[in-house]
Amino acid sequence: MLDNAPPLPSEIARRRTFAIIAHPDAGKTTLTEKFLLFGGAIQMAGQVRAKGEARRTRSDFLKLEQDRGISVSASAMSFDYREYRFNLVDTPGHSDFSEDTYRTLTAVDAAVMVIDGAKGVESQTRKLFEVCRLRDLPILTFCNKMDREARDTFEIIDEIQENLAIDVTPASWPIGSGRDFLGAYDLLNDRLELMDRADRNKVAESVKLDGLDDPRLADHIPADMLAQLRDEIAMVRELLPAFDRQAFLHGAMTPIWFGSAINSFGVKELMEGIGNFGPGPQPQKAAERPVAADEPKVTGFVFKVQANMDPKHRDRVAFVRLASGHFERGMKLTHVRSKKPMAVTNPVLFLAADRELAEEAWAGDIIGIPNHGQLRIGDALTEGETLRFTGIPSFAPELLQNIRATDPMKAKHLEKALLQFAEEGAAKVFRPMIGSGFIVGVVGALQFDVLASRIQLEYSIPVRFEPSQFSSARWISGDKAEIEKLVNVNKQHIASDSDGDLVFLTRLQWDIDRVVRDYPLAKLTATKEMM
Numbered sequence: 001m002l003d004n005a006p007p008l009p010s011e012i013a014r015r016r017t018f019a020i021i022a023h024p025d026a027g028k029t030t031l032t033e034k035f036l037l038f039g040g041a042i043q044m045a046g047q048v049r050a051k052g053e054a055r056r057t058r059s060d061f062l063k064l065e066q067d068r069g070i071s072v073s074a075s076a077m078s079f080d081y082r083e084y085r086f087n088l089v090d091t092p093g094h095s096d097f098s099e100d101t102y103r104t105l106t107a108v109d110a111a112v113m114v115i116d117g118a119k120g121v122e123s124q125t126r127k128l129f130e131v132c133r134l135r136d137l138p139i140l141t142f143c144n145k146m147d148r149e150a151r152d153t154f155e156i157i158d159e160i161q162e163n164l165a166i167d168v169t170p171a172s173w174p175i176g177s178g179r180d181f182l183g184a185y186d187l188l189n190d191r192l193e194l195m196d197r198a199d200r201n202k203v204a205e206s207v208k209l210d211g212l213d214d215p216r217l218a219d220h221i222p223a224d225m226l227a228q229l230r231d232e233i234a235m236v237r238e239l240l241p242a243f244d245r246q247a248f249l250h251g252a253m254t255p256i257w258f259g260s261a262i263n264s265f266g267v268k269e270l271m272e273g274i275g276n277f278g279p280g281p282q283p284q285k286a287a288e289r290p291v292a293a294d295e296p297k298v299t300g301f302v303f304k305v306q307a308n309m310d311p312k313h314r315d316r317v318a319f320v321r322l323a324s325g326h327f328e329r330g331m332k333l334t335h336v337r338s339k340k341p342m343a344v345t346n347p348v349l350f351l352a353a354d355r356e357l358a359e360e361a362w363a364g365d366i367i368g369i370p371n372h373g374q375l376r377i378g379d380a381l382t383e384g385e386t387l388r389f390t391g392i393p394s395f396a397p398e399l400l401q402n403i404r405a406t407d408p409m410k411a412k413h414l415e416k417a418l419l420q421f422a423e424e425g426a427a428k429v430f431r432p433m434i435g436s437g438f439i440v441g442v443v444g445a446l447q448f449d450v451l452a453s454r455i456q457l458e459y460s461i462p463v464r465f466e467p468s469q470f471s472s473a474r475w476i477s478g479d480k481a482e483i484e485k486l487v488n489v490n491k492q493h494i495a496s497d498s499d500g501d502l503v504f505l506t507r508l509q510w511d512i513d514r515v516v517r518d519y520p521l522a523k524l525t526a527t528k529e530m531m
């Protein structure tokens with residue numbers, strides 16, 4: 001993160017593009033909803049989590065999502081809060097979709113980490129945190145569900161510091177927990193925030209104070225709790241580091257707020273934290289040069305492709321993070337991979353639940369571009385310059401299965417469907433050198449079900465998955481002659497992916513070690529950069 005970069009034009013500087021990371025059930029959806037509520041994007045809480053019919057028309061585009069009650073598709077939402085424009089990019093919560101999540105995190109400048117006050121740091125929190133760490137993303141922490149019995153506050157902070165190796169600085173301090181939870185003391189503004197249990201959509205009452213010795217505190221907090229609060233805060237000031245914006249921007253320190261999303265408590269303070277401390281749009285890395293947000297020309301990259309958001313249409317939406325410039329509807333951009341111009345006439349901005357035509361957008365924004373398959377993950381759009389944004393990886397799948405159309409007459413159609421899903425990034429598709437058919441690779445087992453269901457739903461091809469003799473895949477690169485030798489001797493292990501790149505398939509790590517040893521000029525890798 002650049003700390004002393006020159007100021008950005010205000011439209012860009014006011015943007016905050018971020019994601020929420022959380023273990024399932026910690027309260028990500030509830031918090032998102034409250035963000036939207038306070039951002040004026042929805043009128044009433046309950047719309048995002050709406051049950052039944054209302055829910056189906058909103059965010060669950062895929063039948064499978066409805067059946068399983070999980071959200072497998074990431075989407076982006078924009079809303080204003082005070083002088084800030086927030087772009088919240090939703091990350092799929094299920095652990096099977098980590099690759100998708102990883103790519104989503106390449107499109108944001110910061111992350112909010114939600115933890116459950118009773119459970120602390122959970123497995124999925126840790127994994128997602130590690131991904132943020134790889135990119136040194138600044139992280140704000142929200143410790144949720146303080147209206148229920150929670151762990152001791154110091155214990156929670158210790159656990160985060162130790163488990164995630166990051167300094168934690170409290171932005172607020174809870175007063176009581178569970179049934180005795182009264183609210184929090186806002187350490188940044190010397191304010192008392194009291195929770196209103198009666199109205200879950202109302203923001204807490206806040207009392208302006210002159211520090212912890214203000215006699216008015218006693219009007220709101222029983223004597224024993226007040227004494228404890230004063231003791232604890234004295235300890236905080238002695239033992240825990242004070243907020244350091246540079247350390248935060250570098251991902252080395254996280255401020256933590258204690259609250260209750262369902263009671264709308266602590267949410268506004270968190271939003272203010274994102275606005276006041278969070279970085280504006282950061283420079284994006286490209287192979288040629290870094291791209292600064294305030295460059296006048298428009299550039300952007302595709303980090304996600306989602307098919308059939310409207311099941312009646314075959315089109316897809318490519319989610320583009322604008323890296324620089326001021327975009328206006330109708331602009332002609334260059335699609336760098338094909339070098340073809342592309343008129344972007346119907347871009348969409350995602351305002352809460354409804355898609356809306358984007359008349360304009362700025363660096364930091366996420367726009368959706370409907371297309372028929374031209375746009376792939378990793379693609380760059382520019383005003384003519386050849387740029388290749390880097391850092392959007394493709395991971396080797398961890399599970400492989402053969403796929404067959406139940407009706408052999410549909411084999412050709414199946415091939416087309418599979419290639420489309422591969423381009424979308426939903427699965428890896430390999431065509432073995434020997435034999436016929438395809439091998440599908442995914443990162444999490446649930447993706448096989450998603451695929452089978454979508455192929456049936458969108459292409460009317462019933463398919464079945466069968467065990468494959470292989471369980472891992474590695475991309476082959478390096479010296480041409482060496483690769484040729486490797487391929488000729490190991491034909492039964494070789495396949496090509498949907499881009500035509502060669503992969504080595506095997507069941508044994510031993511095989512991989514053998515190839516590495518026997519063909520020192522060739523390389524086997526578990527990731528490849530998408531382009």
Ligand code: G4P
Pocket residue numbers: 022023024025026027028029030031049093144145146147148259260261262263
């Ligand atoms: P997720 O997206 O991270 O999976 O979590 P989600 O917001 O769906 O919240 C998971 C459960 O935790 C929900 O209960 C939700 O109401 C509850 N919850 C969220 N924030 C708070 C909070 O501040 N305090 C308390 N006590 N509970 C909270 P549920 O029973 O699964 O769903 P529902 O019946 O409430 O819809």
